[in-house]
Amino acid sequence: MLRDFVKAARPDENELKKEVKLQQEQLAAYQMQMKEMKLPVMVIFEGWGAAGKGTILGKVIKELDPRFFHVASMAHPTKEEKRYPFLHRYMQEIPEAGKFTFYDRYWMEEITDSLMDGSLSPDQYKKRVVSIIRAERALVDNGYLIMKFFCDISRKEQKSRLKELEKDDNTSWRVTDADWFENSHYDEYQKIYDSYISDTSGTGAPWYIIDSNDSKWGLLQVLRFLNQGIGTALKNSSLAVPVRQNVFPLEPVEKLSSVSLDDKILDEKVYKKKLDKLQNRLSRLHNEIYRCKIPVVIVYEGWDAAGKGGNIKRITAALDPRGYEVEPIPAPEPHEKARFYLWRFWNRLPKDGHISIFDRSWYGRVMVERLEGFCSENDWQRAYNEINEFEKELDDWGAVIIKFWVQIDKDTQLARFTARQNTPEKQWKITEEDWRNREKWDLYEKAVDEMLEKTNTSFAPWHILESNDKKYARIKALEIVISRLEEACCKDR
Amino acid sequence: MLRDFVKAARPDENELKKEVKLQQEQLAAYQMQMKEMKLPVMVIFEGWGAAGKGTILGKVIKELDPRFFHVASMAHPTKEEKRYPFLHRYMQEIPEAGKFTFYDRYWMEEITDSLMDGSLSPDQYKKRVVSIIRAERALVDNGYLIMKFFCDISRKEQKSRLKELEKDDNTSWRVTDADWFENSHYDEYQKIYDSYISDTSGTGAPWYIIDSNDSKWGLLQVLRFLNQGIGTALKNSSLAVPVRQNVFPLEPVEKLSSVSLDDKILDEKVYKKKLDKLQNRLSRLHNEIYRCKIPVVIVYEGWDAAGKGGNIKRITAALDPRGYEVEPIPAPEPHEKARFYLWRFWNRLPKDGHISIFDRSWYGRVMVERLEGFCSENDWQRAYNEINEFEKELDDWGAVIIKFWVQIDKDTQLARFTARQNTPEKQWKITEEDWRNREKWDLYEKAVDEMLEKTNTSFAPWHILESNDKKYARIKALEIVISRLEEACCKDR
Numbered sequence: 010m011l012r013d014f015v016k017a018a019r020p021d022e023n024e025l026k027k028e029v030k031l032q033q034e035q036l037a038a039y040q041m042q043m044k045e046m047k048l049p050v051m052v053i054f055e056g057w058g059a060a061g062k063g064t065i066l067g068k069v070i071k072e073l074d075p076r077f078f079h080v081a082s083m084a085h086p087t088k089e090e091k092r093y094p095f096l097h098r099y100m101q102e103i104p105e106a107g108k109f110t111f112y113d114r115y116w117m118e119e120i121t122d123s124l125m126d127g128s129l130s131p132d133q134y135k136k137r138v139v140s141i142i143r144a145e146r147a148l149v150d151n152g153y154l155i156m157k158f159f160c161d162i163s164r165k166e167q168k169s170r171l172k173e174l175e176k177d178d179n180t181s182w183r184v185t186d187a188d189w190f191e192n193s194h195y196d197e198y199q200k201i202y203d204s205y206i207s208d209t210s211g212t213g214a215p216w217y218i219i220d221s222n223d224s225k226w227g228l229l230q231v232l233r234f235l236n237q238g239i240g241t242a243l244k245n246s247s248l249a250v251p252v253r254q255n256v257f258p259l260e261p262v263e264k265l266s267s268v269s270l271d272d273k274i275l276d277e278k279v280y281k282k283k284l285d286k287l288q289n290r291l292s293r294l295h296n297e298i299y300r301c302k303i304p305v306v307i308v309y310e311g312w313d314a315a316g317k318g319g320n321i322k323r324i325t326a327a328l329d330p331r332g333y334e335v336e337p338i339p340a341p342e343p344h345e346k347a348r349f350y351l352w353r354f355w356n357r358l359p360k361d362g363h364i365s366i367f368d369r370s371w372y373g374r375v376m377v378e379r380l381e382g383f384c385s386e387n388d389w390q391r392a393y394n395e396i397n398e399f400e401k402e403l404d405d406w407g408a409v410i411i412k413f414w415v416q417i418d419k420d421t422q423l424a425r426f427t428a429r430q431n432t433p434e435k436q437w438k439i440t441e442e443d444w445r446n447r448e449k450w451d452l453y454e455k456a457v458d459e460m461l462e463k464t465n466t467s468f469a470p471w472h473i474l475e476s477n478d479k480k481y482a483r484i485k486a487l488e489i490v491i492s493r494l495e496e497a498c499c500k501d502r
Numbered sequence: 503m504l505r506d507f508v509k510a511a512r513p514d515e516n517e518l519k520k521e522v523k524l525q526q527e528q529l530a531a532y533q534m535q536m537k538e539m540k541l542p543v544m545v546i547f548e549g550w551g552a553a554g555k556g557t558i559l560g561k562v563i564k565e566l567d568p569r570f571f572h573v574a575s576m577a578h579p580t581k582e583e584k585r586y587p588f589l590h591r592y593m594q595e596i597p598e599a600g601k602f603t604f605y606d607r608y609w610m611e612e613i614t615d616s617l618m619d620g621s622l623s624p625d626q627y628k629k630r631v632v633s634i635i636r637a638e639r640a641l642v643d644n645g646y647l648i649m650k651f652f653c654d655i656s657r658k659e660q661k662s663r664l665k666e667l668e669k670d671d672n673t674s675w676r677v678t679d680a681d682w683f684e685n686s687h688y689d690e691y692q693k694i695y696d697s698y699i700s701d702t703s704g705t706g707a708p709w710y711i712i713d714s715n716d717s718k719w720g721l722l723q724v725l726r727f728l729n730q731g732i733g734t735a736l737k738n739s740s741l742a743v744p745v746r747q748n749v750f751p752l753e754p755v756e757k758l759s760s761v762s763l764d765d766k767i768l769d770e771k772v773y774k775k776k777l778d779k780l781q782n783r784l785s786r787l788h789n790e791i792y793r794c795k796i797p798v799v800i801v802y803e804g805w806d807a808a809g810k811g812g813n814i815k816r817i818t819a820a821l822d823p824r825g826y827e828v829e830p831i832p833a834p835e836p837h838e839k840a841r842f843y844l845w846r847f848w849n850r851l852p853k854d855g856h857i858s859i860f861d862r863s864w865y866g867r868v869m870v871e872r873l874e875g876f877c878s879e880n881d882w883q884r885a886y887n888e889i890n891e892f893e894k895e896l897d898d899w900g901a902v903i904i905k906f907w908v909q910i911d912k913d914t915q916l917a918r919f920t921a922r923q924n925t926p927e928k929q930w931k932i933t934e935e936d937w938r939n940r941e942k943w944d945l946y947e948k949a950v951d952e953m954l955e956k957t958n959t960s961f962a963p964w965h966i967l968e969s970n971d972k973k974y975a976r977i978k979a980l981e982i983v984i985s986r987l988e989e990a991c992c993k994d995r
Contacts, residue, residue, distance in 0.1 A: 012625075015894075015960055017751030132505075135700050142703075156747070207628050208701065210635075215749045230751065237752075241745050244883065251738040254649070254731050256708045258510030258723065390737065401508075467508055 011161055011203045014218040017233075019226045029068075029225070032232035037072040039239045040109065044077050046246055047106040049153050049348070052235065053115040056160030057198075058188035059170040061224045065160065066111055068228050069235070078109035085119060092302075092360040094406040095119075095137060096144050100355040103148065105347035115157075116141055117209075121201050125194075136405055138208045143398045145214040150250045150391060151349050154242040155214035158231055159206060160221040164195040249387035253394045255463070257401065262465040263473065264458050268416055273475035273482075280480040287487040288327035294494045295328050298362060303497050304408040305364040307490065310372050311415025312453075313443045314425040316479040320415060321366055323483040324490060333364040338373065350374055350384070350392075351399055361407070371396055375460045380452055393463040400469040409497045410469040411490060414461065415476045419450055504654055504696045507711040510726075512719045522561075522718070525725035530565040532732045533602065537570050539739055540599040542646050542841070545728065546608040549653030550691075551681035552663040554717045558653065559604055561721050562728070571602035578612060585795075585853040587899040588612075588630060589637050593848040596641065598840035608650075609634055610702075614694050618687075629898055631701045636891045638707040643743045643884060644842050647735040648707035651724055652699060653714040657688040742880035746887045748956070750894065755958040756966065757951050761909050766968035766975075773973040780980040781820035787987045788821050791855060796990050797901040798857040800983065803865050804908025805946075806936045807918035809972040813908060814859055816976040817983060826857040831866065843867055843877070843885075844892055854900070864889055868953045873945055886956040897961040902990045904983060907954065908967045908975060912943055 020028065043050060052069075054062040070078060081102050090098045096116075104110035120137050123129035129137070145155055162170070171188055174180040191198055206216045217234045221227035275283075298305060307324070309317045321335060336357045345353045351371055359365040374396070379389040400410055417425075426447070429439040446453070465471050472489050476482035513521065536543060545562075547555040563571060574595050583591045589609075597603035613630050616622035622630070638648055655663070664681055667673040684691050699709045710727045714720035768776075791798060800817070802810045814828060829850045838846045844864055852858040867889070872882040893903055910918075919940070922932040939946070958964050965982050969975035 015750050017960065018753060020754070135696075139700065139703070203628075207632065210632070210749075213744065213746070215747050217749060233751070238747050241747055245744040248744055248880075249741045250744065251706070251741055252734050253706070254708050254734055256703075256710060257508050258726070259730075260511060261513070387741075467510065 011159070011199055011206065011218060014161075016220050017230060019223065020229075025225060025229055029229050029232065032229065032236055033068075033072040035236045036069070036232060036239075037074070039236060039243075040073050040077060042243060043109070043154075043239065044107040046243065047347075048242060048246055049104045049106050050109040050239070050242075051104060051112065051115075051148070051153060051155045052109060053112045053117075053155070053157045054160065055114055055117045055157065056219075056221065057162050057167055058191050059167055059174065059184075060160035060162045060221045061227060062113060062160050064224055065219075065221070065228050065231055066113060069231060070111060073109070077107065078111060079104065080111045080113065082113040083115055083118070085122070089360075092362075093358060094402055096140055096402060097355060097358060100144070100349075100352060103153070103348060103352060105344065106152070107347075117205055121198070121205055124201050124205075125198065138205075140402060140405070141209050143402070145209070146253070147351075147395050147398065148349055149213035150253070150395070151388075152246070153349070154238060156235060156238050157209075157214060157216045158219050158234070159202070159216055160219050160227060162221050164192060166222050167192050167195070249385070250391060252387075252390050255394050255397065257397050257466045257468075259463065260465050260467055260470065262461045262471060265414075265416060265454055265461075265473075268473055268475060270416065270418055270421075270475050270477040273485075274478040275480040275484060277480070280484060283484050284323065284487070287484065287491060288323070291324070291327040291487060291491055291494075292329075294491060294498065295332060295364070297498050298364070298494060299329075299332055300362070301498055302361040303494075304359045304361045304403075304406065305494065306359065306403055306408050306410045307364065307366045308370045308372070308410075308412040309366065309368050309415060310370060310376070310413065310457075311474070311476070312417050312422055313446055314422050314429070314439075315415035315417045316476045316482060317368055317415050319479055320413075320474065320476070320483050320486050321368060323487060324366065327487075328364065332362070333366065334359065335366045335368060338367060338369040350378075351395065354399075358403075371399065372460060372464075376453065376456050379456055380449060393460070396464055397466055397469075400464075400466065404468040409493050411493050412464075412469060412471045413474050413486060413489075414457065414471055415474045415482060417476050419447075421477045422447065504652070504692055504699065504711060507654075509713050510723060512716065513722075518718060518722055522722050522725060525722065525729055526561075526565040528729045529562070529725060529732075530567070532729060532736075533566050533570060535736060536602070536647075536732065537600040539736065540840075541735060541739055542597045542599050543602040543732070543735075544597060544605065544608075544641070544646060544648045545602060546605045546610075546648070546650045547653065548607055548610045548650065549712075549714065550655050550660055551684050552660055552667065552677075553653035553655045553714045554720060555606060555653050557717055558712075558714070558721050558724055559606060562724060563604060566602070570600065571604060572597065573604045573606065575606040576608055576611070578615070582853075585855075586851060587895055589633055589895060590848060590851060593637070593842075593845060596646070596841060596845060598837065599645070600840075610698060614691070614698055617694050617698075618691065631698075633895060633898070634702050636895070638702070639746070640844075640888050640891065641842055642706035643746070643888070644881075645739070646842070647731065649728060649731050650702075650707060650709045651712050651727070652695070652709055653712050653720060655714050657685060659715050660685050660688070742878070743884060745880075745883050748887050748890065750890050750959045750961075752956065753958045753960055753963060755954045755964060758907075758909060758947055758954075758966075761966055761968060763909065763911055763914075763968050763970040766978075767971040768973040768977060770973070773977060776977050777816065777980070780977065780984060781816070784817070784820040784980060784984055784987075785822075787984060787991065788825060788857070790991045791857070791987060792822075792825055793855075794991055795854040795900075796987075797852045797854045797896075797899065798987065798990075799852065799896055799901050799903045800857065800859045801863045801865070801903075801905040802859065802861050802908060803863060803869070803906065803950075804967070804969070805910050805915055806939060807915050807922065807931075808908035808910045809969045809975060810861055810908050812972055813906075813967065813969070813976050813979050814861060816980060817859065820980075821857065825855070826859065827852065828859045828861060831860060831862040843871075844888065847892075851896075852901075864892065865953060865957075869946065869949050872949055873942060886953070889957055890959055890962075893957075893959065893962040902986050903962040904986050905957075905962060905964045906967050906979060906982075907950065907964055908969045910969050912940075914970045915940065 054066055056062050086098060099116050124134055149155055171184050171192060174184045210216050219227050219230045309321060311317050325333060341353060354371050357365060374392040375389050378384045403410055426439055429435045461471050474482040474485050547559055549555050579591060592609050617627055642648055664677050664685060667677045703709050712720050712723045802814060804810050818826060834846060847864050850858060867885040868882050871877045896903055919932055922928040954964050967975040967978050
């Protein structure tokens, strides 16, 4: 790529100056249009040290309204950040609808540097590439415009710029050992950059290689591509996006209507005995999980009044409070709605060695958001695959993913609703919305069946908890959690 | 990918048999639906020698209607085929709307084998990957469903199958030295397969890795994915496809309205002299082109009666008739319309060392097809980028691409139309349609301006031939062709 990209012809000085101004104005106009259309834009600058990324970036934003853009600089990950999946700290930085984020480096440098110093194996590298391709595609499918610029300069040009910067006391601090190292290993870096660029180009977020040996000309190239790209994105913005082909094998799963409930009962005495034993075991396991740095994600979905809360309590009762978090998931807030719908879940992931228990989750996309029309049909149809890919990210990171569907029948729900209404201290638990949802039982059942069918992967399987008898469901949940954690600990040893 | 793909769990024998039957019936039903919806499907089988591709393929098609599918086997390219771009022989094999083609190997093997024997350099490999990603994406964007299966078996399993096959006289011919070579270099091949699969996965045409150590189970996995994929494709079929971001820098280009015509005249005597000289030079150059095996593609577009035909004649008059082809492009025939719109042009490419002159071309997509509504707005808007990528393929192959827009003004056209109508032997040249097109002059002008702007790449630049004076236009065309060919010959030396 770098060695044979198609170079444009530089206009003469006058022409260039004139066009830069026009393009800057066009960009400012587009900024307002993107704001109106509520489209988020990610503009990523990568390139050689001293290639002039900062200078170009400074001029690109010159005519823009600063209320609607943000500049992010991505340094190398801290020790703390390394306890999360690779994508985590980057996903946190995505812009909200209608705003631009300009990135002074994004996820390229972390990868190419660790390839260069050998801390990333070729196999790990391939995984990173897959992660990036999937993440970028999911963002683009969800309305993000992503434009990636690589500022390219020759070895000679880089050397002379570094020398120039070093001469001046005001700029010499900008030249680091890493810059000189890059210059003295130019060919090796070029090869790595080349691979990275070509490996991550086949998405809706293409690379633009910018000849930056002349910085004014570099600026114009960036502006031209930017405006062109935004023009295309505006044209595309009204289109629905094809559902991507699912590549993960899906395990067969029972339909809710055939789950038998009434024979799943536990005697109080047996329950107490089992509960005690299992909680003790889980408690010990929690330490092991922490020691082995295994992250755990537990998802609870289920009917209203199915007994999720009580079930979760029986799990957390066995856990060290410093090592877990329960995440109740309400309707998204405005700043969450303004971003990719998985963003708020990326922000709620556990650190390695920790457990996050989600009381409702990203599956809201294909249940309540689907049924209440909070997203388009196209959005929720795409979501199955987006969710499988998200969970595959967690799996690749080493997480144990346990998903529970807490199942009751309609009569049981009615009985519990009525009981709640008649018990003053439980009245807060029952709302008008619960009754409305109950009326849509059949629609929900259809959506849940489809969800179970399309997201039951071997790396993140669903488990149905028969919860007409809550005691039975609690014991079953504990047993599953314990068995999955034991399996993970063994693998890790 | 191969070493860590997500494996599904095999059902027991009974379950498996039952499900295979159900899935085969579903596939047969889907075949009819795809036929109705006029959607073309490419199902590609790749994998280890003796992995059972043939057996699986045989059972996949078992319930299908043979009138609507076709099986293609791709061998290694012949010497003749190597004189065309890499994609050429594959593009010829794409199915038409509503039909399935099942491929016993497609473009993977040619690449992985030449990587293995060292005849393909890593840089060339990267180019191939880019070509494939672009081609698959263009096909998918144009309504093709592409599903790629890799049948995976272990080294041990392969060895025992090869031995088994060799034992029987009826099957021993199927085992080649290449199979044994693959088995004895299993790890190296695995690495190459792995790279290829991950490098070509980030498209709308994903890879499915099939655990084929057990062939019945392999069949079921393929059937499951196939039906799932077709289901998704049917859901997507009504959606428009986003216009892809253009990554090639576009050179500025004059608007037609600002092209000055009346000062571009040549005196008859000067013309004759120049013509003679230039044709002699071109004649000599043609030999050189042939010797250096440089393919040449010349495109003529322009207004009716602009003088394309006469212009082309002045070029071909200088050429050896064994070394060029003039391709007049009429409206597409039904079998052409049933395929990707660039298919008929892939089929008309010159061999290396040869010249193809297109009298009208693929640019019909963004002119007549756009204005007459022969394709959707989404289709022609996507076409600029698809055409740039197509031409980049030709450029990467080493072709010289010369594109002429033959320009006249409206008055000149009227004068020529009238003259044609009044000259009996020229009356065939003027039709009702010409008059109708003339009425749409302004719409055409807008479309042409947009076309010139969006497809004026440095590797396939447009040249405007001012043709109010046909002599002027002819000399200019000859000069451009000569200078481009001289440049190419020099580069080649």
